[in-house]
Amino acid sequence: MKFTHAIVAFALLASSACTGPQSTETQVITEETKARIDSTLKALVDEGLVAGASALIFEDGQEAYFHATGFADREAQKPMDRNTLAIIYSMTKPITGVALMTLYEKGAFQLDDPLEKYAPEFANMQVFAGMDSVTGEIKLEPLARPITIRDITRHTAGFAINPTQPGLGDLLKAADAGNPQNTLVQMAEKMGKVPLMFQPGTQWAYGPSVDVQAFLVERISGKPYGDYVRENVLDPLGMSETRYFVPESDQDRLSAIYRKEENGTLTQVPDSIAHAFNTREWPMTPGGYGLTSTLDDYMKFAQMLVNGGSYNGVTILKPETVQLMTTNQLEDSVTERMFLPSKGQVGFGIDFAVRVAPPASAEENMGEVGEFFWDGAASTLFWVDPKNKLTAVLFVQIMPFSGQVHKRFRDAVYGPYQEQKSKN
Incomplete structure (x- = not known):
C-alpha cells in the first residue's frame, strides 16, 4: 500500500492581564466573535462542506473559545467532540521542525x-x-x-x-x-x-x-526519530494524545475522513484506507505527516510557540530560536512558490508559513502580520498570532484540502475584511 505526502514573526509577550476599556478594545474573542464562529461552524456542517468541525482558541494564555458541531463519523452518528482524534497530516511538520531545532540549539549543526x-x-x-x-x-x-x-x-x-x-x-x-x-x-x-x-x-x-x-x-x-520527538517535544509538553500509532483502545475516537465529490456530496473514505497508517506500526516515522492529535494536545504545542518556546514551566526552545523559525526565510528571488500565495501574503520560515503583509482584499485569508501557521491535507489548521497572544486550532476531516473552510473560519475569528481594515 502506498501513501503520499500532502501536496497538498514572533514576539515574546508578557503575561500581564489587561483590565478596563483597554481589554475591550484589544480583545479578539468577544461574545460577538463567539457567536460568529458558532454560526460559521454550524454553516459549514449544514451546507455539507464538512461532516463535523471543532475549534479551540486561546487568547492571552486562557481558553477563549471552544465549540464542536456535526459528526466525527456521520454514518455511525458519532458526534465531533473535544476528545476526537484527528489525523493532522502536515500539521506534523511544525512539530518535526521544533524537534530539529532542539538540536540546532545544542550546536549540532x-x-x-x-x-x-x-x-x-x-x-x-x-x-x-x-x-x-x-x-x-x-x-x-x-x-x-x-x-x-x-x-x-x-x-x-x-x-x-x-x-x-x-x-x-x-x-x-x-x-x-x-x-x-x-x-x-x-x-x-x-x-x-x-x-x-x-x-x-x-x-x-x-x-x-x-x-x-x-x-x-x-x-x-543517534536515536530513532519517533523516540527523539517523543522525549524532547511531545512528552515534555504533555502531548500524550499526539502519536503515529493509535492503540486499539483509542481507535474508536479517530474521526472518519470524508471526500467532497464533484457533485457536492460528502463520501466517507473507508476507515481501512483512512486509518491504515495510524492503526499499525510502520517502519517509517515520517516528519511531514502521520501524527494524530486532539484539539487540546495541539493547543499545548501552539501555546508553547506563542510563549516563545515555553509552556507550563517547561522550555522546549529558546525565544530567539522561535523567532528564527517564524521569520521569513525566502529571498525575493524565489518567485516560483507553488500554492503558497493562496495562503495570503506570506513567506516561509522554518516549517511555518509567516504572514508578511496584511490582507490586501476581501478574498484573502484574514490574519495579523507576524502570525505563523500551517495546515493539513484533511483541512486541519492552526495558527499563532503573537500580536494578540492568540492561538487557534481547527479540526475538520475533509479532502480535497478546503481553503474555503479556512477562509470562513478566519473571517469568523477576525471579522470580515472591512471590519478588519477599520481596526488597523
Missing part, C-alpha cells in the same frame, strides 16, 4: 551546513534538465551549490515530487522513497538517487523535505 555533511546519502546529486529530443534520454546538470539544511526547512531543496513529470516522474515512482515500509534511512538512500527537479534555493516546492528533517534528527541524535 548550522542552517547553512550542506545536508551531505551529515547525510552522505545526498552527496553527488544532480538536477533534472529535461529530456533529449533526439535520444529520449534524461538530461542532467550538476548542482550549482549543495542542498543545505536551511533548504530542507523551507522547501527549497528541489526534491522531485511529480510522478507524472516526463522522465523524472518514472525515476521518482521507481524509487518509492515514501513507502511507509521504508525506514527513514532507506527513504534517504532512495531519495538521494533521484535527481532534483530544480537547483537548490531557486524555487519553493512543497514536498518531502520535512521527512528528511526527521531523518536528520535521527542521524544527528
Whole structure:
C-alpha cells in the first residue's frame, strides 16, 4: 500500500492581564466573535462542506473559545467532540521542525551546513534538465551549490515530487522513497538517487523535505526519530494524545475522513484506507505527516510557540530560536512558490508559513502580520498570532484540502475584511 505526502514573526509577550476599556478594545474573542464562529461552524456542517468541525482558541494564555458541531463519523452518528482524534497530516511538520531545532540549539549543526555533511546519502546529486529530443534520454546538470539544511526547512531543496513529470516522474515512482515500509534511512538512500527537479534555493516546492528533517534528527541524535520527538517535544509538553500509532483502545475516537465529490456530496473514505497508517506500526516515522492529535494536545504545542518556546514551566526552545523559525526565510528571488500565495501574503520560515503583509482584499485569508501557521491535507489548521497572544486550532476531516473552510473560519475569528481594515 502506498501513501503520499500532502501536496497538498514572533514576539515574546508578557503575561500581564489587561483590565478596563483597554481589554475591550484589544480583545479578539468577544461574545460577538463567539457567536460568529458558532454560526460559521454550524454553516459549514449544514451546507455539507464538512461532516463535523471543532475549534479551540486561546487568547492571552486562557481558553477563549471552544465549540464542536456535526459528526466525527456521520454514518455511525458519532458526534465531533473535544476528545476526537484527528489525523493532522502536515500539521506534523511544525512539530518535526521544533524537534530539529532542539538540536540546532545544542550546536549540532548550522542552517547553512550542506545536508551531505551529515547525510552522505545526498552527496553527488544532480538536477533534472529535461529530456533529449533526439535520444529520449534524461538530461542532467550538476548542482550549482549543495542542498543545505536551511533548504530542507523551507522547501527549497528541489526534491522531485511529480510522478507524472516526463522522465523524472518514472525515476521518482521507481524509487518509492515514501513507502511507509521504508525506514527513514532507506527513504534517504532512495531519495538521494533521484535527481532534483530544480537547483537548490531557486524555487519553493512543497514536498518531502520535512521527512528528511526527521531523518536528520535521527542521524544527528543517534536515536530513532519517533523516540527523539517523543522525549524532547511531545512528552515534555504533555502531548500524550499526539502519536503515529493509535492503540486499539483509542481507535474508536479517530474521526472518519470524508471526500467532497464533484457533485457536492460528502463520501466517507473507508476507515481501512483512512486509518491504515495510524492503526499499525510502520517502519517509517515520517516528519511531514502521520501524527494524530486532539484539539487540546495541539493547543499545548501552539501555546508553547506563542510563549516563545515555553509552556507550563517547561522550555522546549529558546525565544530567539522561535523567532528564527517564524521569520521569513525566502529571498525575493524565489518567485516560483507553488500554492503558497493562496495562503495570503506570506513567506516561509522554518516549517511555518509567516504572514508578511496584511490582507490586501476581501478574498484573502484574514490574519495579523507576524502570525505563523500551517495546515493539513484533511483541512486541519492552526495558527499563532503573537500580536494578540492568540492561538487557534481547527479540526475538520475533509479532502480535497478546503481553503474555503479556512477562509470562513478566519473571517469568523477576525471579522470580515472591512471590519478588519477599520481596526488597523
